[in-house]
Amino acid sequence: MTLPSPLALLLHQTVYDHRIFWRSVAPAFFVLVFPLIMLVVFTALFGNELIPALGVTTAQFYAPSLAVYGAVNAAYVNLSASTVTRREQGILKRIRGTPMPPWVYLAGRLLFTATIAFFATAIMVGIGVAAYGVRLFAHTLPAAILVLLVGVACWAALGLLLSTFLRDGAGAPAVASATLLPLAFISDVFIPPTVQMPRWAELIADWFPLRHFTHALGDAFNPSLSGSGFAWSGAPGEYAMLHHLAVMAAWGVIAAVIAAWRFRWQPNPEGVA
Amino acid sequence: MAAVVVENVTKQYGALTALAGVSLRIEEGEVFCLLGPNGAGKTTLVEILEGHRGRAGGDVRVLGFDPAQGGRAFRDRIGIVLQHGGLDDELTVAETTRYYRSLYARPRRAEDVIALVGLQSKAHTRVKTLSGGQRRRLELALGIVGEPDLLFLDEPTTGFDPSARRQAWDLVRALRAGGKTILLTTHYMDEAQALADRIAVIAKGRIVAEGTPDTLGDRHRLDARIRFRLPAGVAFADLPPSLQHAGSTPNGRCELRTADPVPLLRDLTTWATARNLDLDELSVDRPTLEDVYLELTRE
Numbered sequence A: 001m002t003l004p005s006p007l008a009l010l011l012h013q014t015v016y017d018h019r020i021f022w023r024s025v026a027p028a029f030f031v032l033v034f035p036l037i038m039l040v041v042f043t044a045l046f047g048n049e050l051i052p053a054l055g056v057t058t059a060q061f062y063a064p065s066l067a068v069y070g071a072v073n074a075a076y077v078n079l080s081a082s083t084v085t086r087r088e089q090g091i092l093k094r095i096r097g098t099p100m101p102p103w104v105y106l107a108g109r110l111l112f113t114a115t116i117a118f119f120a121t122a123i124m125v126g127i128g129v130a131a132y133g134v135r136l137f138a139h140t141l142p143a144a145i146l147v148l149l150v151g152v153a154c155w156a157a158l159g160l161l162l163s164t165f166l167r168d169g170a171g172a173p174a175v176a177s178a179t180l181l182p183l184a185f186i187s188d189v190f191i192p193p194t195v196q197m198p199r200w201a202e203l204i205a206d207w208f209p210l211r212h213f214t215h216a217l218g219d220a221f222n223p224s225l226s227g228s229g230f231a232w233s234g235a236p237g238e239y240a241m242l243h244h245l246a247v248m249a250a251w252g253v254i255a256a257v258i259a260a261w262r263f264r265w266q267p268n269p270e271g272v273a
Numbered sequence B: 001m002a003a004v005v006v007e008n009v010t011k012q013y014g015a016l017t018a019l020a021g022v023s024l025r026i027e028e029g030e031v032f033c034l035l036g037p038n039g040a041g042k043t044t045l046v047e048i049l050e051g052h053r054g055r056a057g058g059d060v061r062v063l064g065f066d067p068a069q070g071g072r073a074f075r076d077r078i079g080i081v082l083q084h085g086g087l088d089d090e091l092t093v094a095e096t097t098r099y100y101r102s103l104y105a106r107p108r109r110a111e112d113v114i115a116l117v118g119l120q121s122k123a124h125t126r127v128k129t130l131s132g133g134q135r136r137r138l139e140l141a142l143g144i145v146g147e148p149d150l151l152f153l154d155e156p157t158t159g160f161d162p163s164a165r166r167q168a169w170d171l172v173r174a175l176r177a178g179g180k181t182i183l184l185t186t187h188y189m190d191e192a193q194a195l196a197d198r199i200a201v202i203a204k205g206r207i208v209a210e211g212t213p214d215t216l217g218d219r220h221r222l223d224a225r226i227r228f229r230l231p232a233g234v235a236f237a238d239l240p241p242s243l244q245h246a247g248s249t250p251n252g253r254c255e256l257r258t259a260d261p262v263p264l265l266r267d268l269t270t271w272a273t274a275r276n277l278d279l280d281e282l283s284v285d286r287p288t289l290e291d292v293y294l295e296l297t298r299e
């Protein structure tokens, strides 16, 4: 008999992570339900009218930006917190004592995270289409899917990086949210860009990979823009997301390298030396 | 062939020396037991052999591998029951077992190992609702589900009720009968006595004694003990001289130590029969493994 193939183990891990996720209430709520509640609240508060400065309706703006918020919750908050908890409890240590290759385990967790993020986005957009007249465009769909993929990978890498700094699994979601929420407020997730922000906030938002994510996905839902999105920065009125992708990819690669270097499987730091 | 060879292994935690040069050899097919006080370095040593911890110095071979470098092939052949390991609370016993069995090349059936640890009735229970002993039994099941050639058991039966412990002992004996090698740590002397082919006692990071359960610390050469309660109205000085010579009276009980208990017993019973005296709580024994262990690990 031979050892199971990496591909089989990858799928195995993904399936089990789903099982655990769907049985844990809090992560599922923040990834799936909370963004939907926000969509309902915002459209109720502002009315689902056309916002002239944006050229889209309230729901057409919020569906993609709240989908990004859900995806980032799956990738950054849930992945970091569950990793910290599993390390603290000694689950990672147990895994490390089996023939599961470490990189396949982590790849399985990333695949799980990506599937959750895509599912959450599909639900968000689906409800937007069904209930709020949100429109999808075939010509931007490939770009939107690629944006979602790179954005989730970037934030998952940041989540794994965050997990290497934390010890306490119960406190990890709070730390993750506390670092994410302030950024979300200046990254056009909850507050549309029609609101004028101070310059320093603009600069910060431009540096970090969250607003790039919301704009890259949101623009794919903007009917007043032309083009497929596969352009570096584009002419005025053209959908261009490659520069957003580049920023997210750079963050993701750097975060992944540092996370891989810092990653520990043992609950006690002195355990390996 | 040796399943485990450890030569002069050292381990530091900062300023603390956890292992100060440990050497031992575990033959294939043997049950080797590590005894030692809390903090002696048992878990440290076992986890170095498992590949969970590094070492400061010395040589280690486990099934021919250096565990610090051992890859999938190495971990496929070992089974680990950690002293402190984690489980996903949201999975059931059966799901957890199936998850781990799928990681190995030639696993056992999940139902079989669940039955072996006596958790059949809990197979579809979430891990979070298991009792402490049931959780520990599941961990034992996960240790054997990969059909390991070498099994590490770090205090495996802590929290087991007496019948679960006997069941675990039978499991260890069955594994041994199947040719597996087992490294066991425990604080239960009866467990070591019942299971071990050989025992090493470790204290403050050093091996202080090694032997079989019956010969450890020269136990088989130690004096036998004859113990009884002095009958009312009889003083120690009233005993026959041969007995006084070998005896003492800690708290009203007589304790005679001798290499050769038969003549002393004859003297004692002849003396008591002639005077028509009862010898309450009369017992003859050799020092137990626990006595030897306490002596070896005394500060």
Ligand SMILES: Nc1ncnc2c1ncn2[C@@H]1O[C@H](COP(=O)(O)OP(=O)(O)OP(=O)(O)O)[C@@H](O)[C@H]1O
Pocket (backbone or CB within 6 Å): A268, A269, A270, A271, B013, B016, B018, B036, B037, B038, B039, B040, B041, B042, B043, B044, B045, B083
């Ligand atoms: N990760 C660690 N960091 C620092 N010190 C440690 C670490 N692990 C163990 N020690 C120390 O090393 C010594 C040996 O610990 P170890 O866990 O090996 O003992 P043990 O023999 O298994 O004890 P017990 O019977 O209580 O399980 C102890 O003094 C302990 O405090």
Ligand SMILES: [Mg+2]
Pocket (backbone or CB within 6 Å): B042, B043, B044, B083, B154
């Ligand atoms: Mg220990």
